[in-house]
Amino acid sequence: MYLSRTRHYSKPMLSVDGVSYLFPGGKVILDDISFTVGHGEKVGLIGSVGCGKSTLLYLIKNFLTPSQGKISISGIEVNRSNKDKIRAMAGLVTQNPDDQLFSRSVYDAVAFEMIAAGKPKAEITQKVARALGFVHLTGSERRNPFKMSGGEKKKVALAASIVNDPLLLLLDEPTAGLDAGIRSELIELLDSMDKTMLIASHDLELIGQLTTHTVVLAGGYIIASGPTSEILSNHTLLLDQGLLG
Numbered sequence: 004m005y006l007s008r009t010r011h012y013s014k015p016m017l018s019v020d021g022v023s024y025l026f027p028g029g030k031v032i033l034d035d036i037s038f039t040v041g042h043g044e045k046v047g048l049i050g051s052v053g054c055g056k057s058t059l060l061y062l063i064k065n066f067l068t069p070s071q072g073k074i075s076i077s078g079i080e081v082n083r084s085n086k087d088k089i090r091a092m093a094g095l096v097t098q099n100p101d102d103q104l105f106s107r108s109v110y111d112a113v114a115f116e117m118i119a120a121g122k123p124k125a126e127i128t129q130k131v132a133r134a135l136g137f138v139h140l141t142g143s144e145r146r147n148p149f150k151m152s153g154g155e156k157k158k159v160a161l162a163a164s165i166v167n168d169p170l171l172l173l174l175d176e177p178t179a180g181l182d183a184g185i186r187s188e189l190i191e192l193l194d195s196m197d198k199t200m201l202i203a204s205h206d207l208e209l210i211g212q213l214t215t216h217t218v219v220l221a222g223g224y225i226i227a228s229g230p231t232s233e234i235l236s237n238h239t240l241l242l243d244q245g246l247l248g
C-alpha cells in the first residue's frame with residue numbers, strides 16, 4: 004500500500020536548484036539551496052529553530068514561491084500556475100495538526116481535497132477507509148478531530164496527506180509533542196511506507212531510524228549533506244547547531 008508506482012526514472016523525485024527565499028521586507032531565509040531526493044528515498048532535513056526548514060517545505064508544497072531558483076517534482080516545475088497539481092503531488096503533514104484539521108469529522112478531514120475536487124462518493128469512502136486503516140484508525144470516520152488526542156490528530160493528518168497516494172511526502176517535525184508510544188507507532192508507520200519523503204525534524208533518533216541521507220541547514224545555507232550515519236556521528240557539527248542535548 005502507498006508504494007512508489009514506477010521503477011525506472013530519469014529525473015529525481017524532488018529537485019531543489021539554487022533556491023533562495025526572502026520574506027517581504029528582504030530578510031533572507033534561504034540562500035541558494037540545492038539538493039535532490041531520489042525516488043523512494045527518505046531524506047532528513049535538520050537544523051536549529053528558525054533555520055528555514057518549514058519555509059523550505061512550504062516552497063516545495065507551492066504554498067510559497069522562491070525568490071530565485073527552481074523546484075521540480077518528478078520533472079515538473081513548481082510554479083504559480085500549477086498550484087493544485089503540485090499540491091496533489093506533494094502531501095504535507097504540518098507540525099501542528101490543528102493547522103490541517105478544520106473539519107468536524109475525521110471523514111471530512113481526510114476526504115477534504117477529494118470532496119473539493121468533486122470525486123465520486125464511493126471512491127472517496129473507499130480511499131478514506133484505506134487511509135484510516137493504514138494509520139490504525141479504522142472506523143473513526145464520524146469522530147470529531149477536535150476531541151482527539153494529539154497523537155490521534157497527527158495520524159488523521161497523516162491519513163489526509165496520503166489518501167491520494169502523493170508522489171512525495173513532506174513531514175514537518177512529525178514527532179514534536181507526541182508521547183513515547185504514539186511516537187514509535189508513527190515512526191513504524193512511516194518506516195513501513197515505500198514512499199519518497201523529506202522529513203524536517205529535531206528528533207535525531209527519528210532521522211537516524213528513517214532516513215538514508217540528511218541535509219543540514221544553518222543561516223540560510225546547506226552547511227552539510229551526506230549519508231545520515233555520517234551526519235549523525237559528526238558530534239561537533241550537531242553541537243554547533245544546538246542539535247545535541
Ligand SMILES: Nc1ncnc2c1ncn2[C@@H]1O[C@H](COP(=O)(O)OP(=O)(O)O)[C@@H](O)[C@H]1O
Nearest residue numbers: 026030032050051052053054055056057058059
Ligand atoms: N511571515 C514571516 N515573516 C518574516 N519572517 C518569518 C515569517 N515566518 C517565519 N519567519 C522567519 O523565517 C525563518 C525561518 O523560519 P522557519 O522556516 O519556520 O524555520 P524552522 O522551521 O527551521 O524553525 C525564521 O527566522 C522565522 O523567524
Ligand SMILES: [Mg+2]
Nearest residue numbers: 056057098175
Ligand atoms: Mg519549522
